[in-house]
Amino acid sequence: MKLMDAQQLLDMSPDADWPERAAAKVVAALLDPVARPALLALRLSPHFTLRELTASATADARGLVNMPDARQLLALRYLCVSILEPVRARFGPVRVTSGLRLFTPDSQHGKGEAADFEVPGVANLAVARWIRDMLRFDQLILEAWSPGAANAGWVHCSARPDRARKSVLRTPTGKAPYFAGLPA
Ligand SMILES: [Zn+2]
Known part of the structure; x- marks a missing residue:
């Protein structure tokens, strides 16, 4: 499968049996190591590619192929459309x-429902507050944030079409213990 064909499926072309069967076709093509490099340029949404949402130094180091199944692909797409695109529209390019992360199956990263990100030049706390107040999300965590260091840490956010707990947490370290809410 070529990139354009895969993109058409993912863009819900009228011919595509979207969503599950279209996603399954894209996923099957991704299993082909020859086709995969080009397919990584697939846009999950207008500004976010499959490459950005699957890159993992840990997976590379362990020799794991960190590619989604159909369900995870649809979850990643929903995350891009409902969280990352609005954040980009409000603040600018998102990193x-x-x-x-297939190797953490118990986390929402393992399901394709979560991403960690930053907006270069914008305080993570400002991004997190905006998401909390403006978007429909499942869980939002301000990670490894410390007062006085606006660029420290990152924002973790998850989203699911069928669930929006609006759970908001913070952690000074990037791991447990977690505390409720964002810093005042
Ligand atoms: Zn995360």
């Missing part, structure tokens, strides 16, 4: 530091 995704971690999206899908």
